[in-house]
Amino acid sequence: MANGVYHTGYDIEINLSREDLGNPEYDGLLGEITRSVGERPRHLLQCLKDRRGGQCHCALDGKSPWMFVRRQRRGDKVVWVAAHLPLTHVAAPQESDKHKAMKERIARTAARHGLNVQTEARSDDGRVITDVLVTGAGGRIGWEAQYSPITANTVRRRSQRARERNIAPLWVTADVTSDLTVHPGPASTTCPGSASSLRLP
Incomplete structure (x- = not known):
């Protein structure tokens, strides 16, 4: 209390x-x-x-x-x-399907461009699991497909843990009202179908 x-x-x-x-x-x-x-x-x-x-x-x-x-x-x-x-929200089957489809799309696109791809990549200490980890000459990007509700603070914490392991966090959501998109800051966020690329604190 x-x-x-x-x-x-x-x-x-x-x-x-x-x-x-x-x-x-x-x-x-x-x-x-x-x-x-x-x-x-x-x-x-x-x-x-x-x-x-x-x-x-x-x-x-x-x-x-x-x-x-x-x-x-x-x-x-x-x-x-x-x-x-x-917690009252349980991911609906269509959310799970969308999540899987987005991960597959990211992985296929990155691989097609000659980048190294790992899905559900776990950090050495086990504290960070990335939906799709894409590695190239310029560094590593940790893609996170987010279709269920999440608070901005949770995203900040997870993004900070990723950055501490030299992973640049990049979140993807289809919900333009999500906390991912309404708070500007240092973790990049994209909305499929939207022309904007936003920043999260």
Whole structure:
């Protein structure tokens, strides 16, 4: 349980231990964040640790980085706390097929141009598995085909691990609303069918 969350709509941090939630200028904020998840956007509240780029163990333990707020009794007091929402997304068969098809397309294209190709390439320490690792005279590119939901922080962490192993991360998605495409920064992202090549933090 946490006593703080990040409001993705207002771009603010909320302190649940304070009566004004640390944001006195936002009237009705408590009522808004304590609404049922079915009555507000699922991604409205985010784990602060995940938002700041850290590794939240709750999120890694089969739960999402998205939060909900509820009451909890602590001794003789009732307080507001934030808890992680469970992961509800399961990759549909068509997503899996698209993922495989994109990996095959990348691998075939790279091989046709005389580059070395490895699929599901595992780093020496086993901490990085790349969908398609393409190696040429200029270096190594780690292609990642991403068709299921993923947070920008997860992409940052995985991209950083790749760069630490001299792999340039390159993410591919068909979803223009994905966190892969809406946050500018240093990991390259492409959207098939789009003329733009975007950057992720």
